[in-house]
Amino acid sequence: MPAYKRILLKLSGEALMGDDAFGINRATIVRMVEEIADVTRMGVEVAVVIGGGNIFRGVAGGSVGMDRATADYMGMLATVMNALALGDTMDKAGLIARVMSAIGIERVVEPYVRPKALQYLEEGKVVIFAAGTGNPFFTTDTAAALRGAEIGAEIVLKATKVDGVYTADPKKDPYATRYGSITFDEAMGKNLEVMDATAFALCRDQKLPIKVFSIFKHGALKRVVQGEDEGTLVHV
């Protein structure tokens, strides 16, 4: 039995690279889609926010010295490319995916319209939210918090490169230890950088819990959805 009826899954763009230097790794995206298909088969309604780091990192050299807002719009467009790739992979795997963009590019993807997104979810379609929040100076983590609150998701699942929230960045501090659970106030008070403060604050205010877990660990998403002990729960 799934522990949730509706979830908002945040997929890191950088994780789509697999072992490549940038871009989308085919085997990686196919595996992620299989894991998402597993949870939809359990009857869980799934909405996805996808990042853009894998593409944007590939062109970031060219953005040095650029206006921040312009670079951010490039980053948002990168998430649209990832969303299209993810949606296509889902359709090929037998899921029905709908990509909705926060930036108007109607000939490519339909615009984000909240009631439409809710309708798709009720119909069992996977909704992929592209272009983040549609605003520069934000991140796709914040988009995940925002869309999660808007669609009434019971939890935001952040699938990332680390398997939870640590006392310090585990990539830099080998002595960092992982929390089983942590409150928003503690995570924000300690400036734990696994998610940005805007995303944390939005989820805290909306009492929307977050689960941070590893995108690389096979079956982790399913275990999280079944309410098993996996990753770190961030709660009020």
Ligand SMILES: Nc1ncnc2c1ncn2[C@@H]1O[C@H](COP(=O)(O)OP(=O)(O)O)[C@@H](O)[C@H]1O
């Ligand atoms: N206290 C912490 N606990 C866990 N991860 C942390 C922490 N501080 C920093 N990080 C780093 O945050 C990264 C995840 O955030 P981010 O780069 O935004 O990922 P994503 O691309 O999934 O959005 C991890 O790869 C990790 O190195």
Ligand SMILES: O=c1ccn([C@@H]2O[C@H](COP(=O)(O)OP(=O)(O)O)[C@@H](O)[C@H]2O)c(=O)[nH]1
């Ligand atoms: O609401 C948003 C979401 C994303 N971005 C831009 O898009 C990039 C890619 O998103 P993110 O870094 O969150 O992707 P991820 O780290 O998950 O790959 C960000 O760096 C920002 O430049 C933005 O400006 N506003």
